[in-house]
Structures are given as structure tokens and as C-alpha cells.
Amino acid sequence: MGKPTGFLEYERKEAKAVSPKERIKNFNEFHTPLSEAEQRCQSARCMDCGVPFCQSGMNIKGMTSGCPLNNLIPEWNDLVYTGNWEQAYNRLHKTSNFPEFTSRVCPALCEKACTCGLNGDAVCTKENEMAIIEHAYANGWAGPKPPKVRTGKRIAVVGSGPAGLAVADQLNTRGHNVTVFERADRIGGLLRYGIPNMKLEKHIIDRKLEVMKAEGIEFVTEANVGEKIKAKKLVDEYDAVVLACGASNPRDINAPGRDANGIYFAVDFLKATTKSLLDSDLSDGKFISAKDKNVIVIGGGDTGNDCVGTCIRHGCKSVTQLEMMPKAPDTRRESNPWPQWPLVCKTDYGQEEAIAVFGHDPRIYTTTVKEFKKDKKGNLEKVVVISLESKVDEKTGRRMMVPVEGTEKELPCELVLIAAGFLGTQKYVTDAFGVELTERTNIKTEEGKFATNAAGVFTAGDCHTGQSLVVKAIRQGRDCAREVDKYLMGYTNL
Ligand SMILES: Cc1cc2nc3c(=O)[nH]c(=O)nc-3n(C[C@H](O)[C@H](O)[C@H](O)COP(=O)(O)OP(=O)(O)OC[C@H]3O[C@@H](n4cnc5c(N)ncnc54)[C@H](O)[C@@H]3O)c2cc1C
């Protein structure tokens, strides 16, 4: 274990964040990593518990507790403490294909289940993970390791998000020939065109892609499977196909005036900004600008928060985030004890920035949109919002949030961003392969399996589970790769 008395001697210390008013001047990541000595002290805080919940990834009350990848956290914490960085990287790489992504964007389910967090502050596991992978790149340990033997089997992966990349990485390691087909102009799925640069700078993706290419994976961009590339061609020409095409159908808001100019889905807004940043550092003007606009973000979740942070960087006049549900408590309820995922109110980076710039939290709870109002030219000028209350539906017996008549308010607004969740995968792809869907329009498989009803066609990631997390998409990709390998070879050692 790290240092037996480490958790008593050292306080939790996190990477310092640049102040909100300073960091909104650009779209860069804004944390300064701890020094090597400080990071080793943080690893020394790990108690190497008899039952390390941090690495369990179990499901408690429908929520995941601990790392879904079962990262061997106490082991690598000890190795970091003793300065054995290369071994720490080898342990981390055993269970995780992309620690450079998760150590930046993961909500750190491990830390919420850390035993140190029961009575004090959890170990900085996510930052330790970042320190290990960045050491590995700096020292050349994370470079290409192409397989020594090729099996001659060919696999097509549709979609290059974390699930598709994990499938590709695993199957290529096993010696299969993998081609990844991506509809967008760049590889990465929502890592590239969803999660903003502030959380994940895009050169981090490119660095890993260079390694994967050198290891033999082929990437084809602007390859819309089901339209430009026929599904039959992939099924005929490859030994297996994996659909990892995400859950990109956005949930809409069906209120009067929805056709007004100035209403966009969150991912379209975020993608346009990132693409313009990558293409021209925003100088091409090909993005949806929030500059000098009153913005309303519909949806109080993480995607909504990313929109808030992005709007502030554009120079918006004001930003309001509508959330249908009541504010969560600031600390755990008794009914939500450790090591369950804590159902508490989190103030994320975008909201912190809104507080710094506008002097108040952008979130308004138990509120939704009743109507969008437009001017004579069809441009959005106001949004009518209404308060909600929780009531039991007499017919179904289910608790629902219902509007409270008479609580309407008009807010000036020239830009609305809808971040109200996602409704499964896009039908043209699933129809093209003839795969069955669940009621939630996710691709159907047997419980815990990845083979669809179509012979040789497998699935992984958000298109299989619904919109989730990067770490869970990677886990799906790894598990799916194992099933594909067994299908092709009769056994698997992945
Ligand atoms: C704005 C936003 C912010 C988020 N922030 C976080 C975060 O901070 N932390 C976190 O853990 N999770 C976050 N998530 C969730 C996370 O990004 C997803 O759960 C994860 O990316 C899913 O991975 P995936 O590989 O299944 O799908 P995706 O990442 O959605 O990738 C699917 C890919 O398939 C491609 N594709 C689709 N159809 C076709 C086709 N027909 N032909 C070829 N290619 C196709 C798409 O273009 C896309 O590139 C966020 C999501 C959003 C929307």
C-alpha cells in the first residue's frame, strides 16, 4: 500500500484551476498538474483497503459505484508513491485503453466510492491517472506496439467514439485487421465534437490516434455508413462488423414557436465551435455564435453546462440554464450513503464561470419552456418559461413534473440551446443493417452480450446502452471486442 499513515499525514490536494475570469479568455484546458513530488504524496493517501470499492464498478440502486473499467487503483497508487511510474503505467494499461481521455473527462466514479471519502476527502485517483499516462508519453512507454502476428481476419467498426476506438484497439492488439469508418471529418465521436476543448484538448486525441495508426488500425473519415457506404458492402467484405455509432438523436422541445430562428441542439452548437476552432481558430466564422446574445440552455445536466461554458467564451450577454427537476441537496441524504454515487448538487466549470461573470448561478430549477416567441422576421426574441411541481398522475400512479398555471415569465432570448438528452441511435443505420432495437431505440442484444440479431454484426457504446459516459463506452468496447474475437477465433485471450 502507498504509505500506511499517508491518509493521516497528507491532505487532499488537487491540480489548481485557472480562475474563471481568466480561463474564459480561451478554449484551453485550465488545470495545472501537481508537481511529481506532490502527486506521489497524493498517491500515498491510498489505504489499499481490503475491499477497494474504488475499482469495483458495481451497480448499486441502478447507479455505478467505483470504476467501470475495474482499473487497479490501489496497485497503481502504490506504484506512483514508490516512483515506479513505468510499472504504474503497465498496470493502468491492463484495464484501460484511453487513460488520457478518462483522466480528463471522467466524473471519477472511483473517487465517489473511495474509503477515504467516507469520513474525509477521497484520494485524487483521477489526477493520479493523468500523471501516470502523461509520464508514459513523456518517457516513450505509450508508443506504438503493433501486434507481432496477424490473424487475417477483417473487422469494420462503424463510429469512432470511445466505444469504437476501444473495440478497434483491442481487436488490433489481438492481430485482427481493423478499419474504423467515421461519418464526420475527424475521428473521435463525442470526444472530438461534443466534449469541449476546455475539458479535452483535441491534440490529446490526435496523439493517441497517431499511436493507433502506427499499430495498424485504418481510419476512414467522411464515411457515412448506411448512406455513402452500403451496409451490405461491409457485411460482405468483413468477417465482423461492430456498430458503435452513438446515441445522437436529440430529444426536442415541442413548444409553440419551435420553428423560430435561433434554436439549436446543444451538440450542433458545441460541434460547430470545436470544428471552427480546429479549422481556423474561429476566424472562419462558421459557428453558431452566442456573442452579445441572451442565451437560454434547456437542460441542467453536463451537456447544458458545456453550453454555458462555451457561450461565456463567445461573449454572451446573459446565460440561463433551465432544469425541470428540483435542486439536489448539497450533501448526501441519509438514504444515499457511501459508496453509492452521491446524488448531490454539483457546480461545474461552466456554472462557476457564469457565477464569476454574471454574479449568480445560471440554473433555474423546476422550470421549463412554455412558448418560444419570435419577431416579424421569425427570429427568436423571447422565451416564456413556466414553473413545474411534482404531482402523482392519477391514471398511471407515476410521479411527474407538471406546469403550474399562472407562473409564466417572459425572458429576453435570442439563442436557445436544447440539451434535453438523447433518444437512441439513428434509424437509417440500424435499418441498413437490419438490427433489432429496444423500446428505447437502442440496438438490442441479449443481456450482457454484444451480438445483434444480424449475423456477424455486433454493437457497443451509447447506441447499445443509451447516452452514457466515456468510461462506460470504453468498457463496452472492450467487452464487445472479446465477444467478436471469440466469434472469429473460437476462443479469446483478450
Ligand atoms: C456535450 C457532451 C458532453 C459530454 N461530456 C462527457 C464528459 O465530460 N464525461 C463523460 O464521461 N461523458 C461525457 N459525455 C458522454 C460521452 O461523450 C458519450 O457517452 C460517449 O462519447 C459515447 O461513446 P460512443 O463511442 O458510444 O459514441 P459517440 O462518442 O457518440 O461516437 C459515435 C460516432 O459514430 C459516428 N457515426 C454515427 N453514425 C455513423 C454512420 N452511419 N457511419 C459512420 N459513422 C457514424 C458518429 O459521427 C460519432 O463520431 C458527453 C456527451 C455530450 C453530448
Ligand code: SF4
Ligand atoms: S476511469 Fe474514471 S472511474 Fe476509472 S479510475 Fe479513471 S477517473 Fe476513476
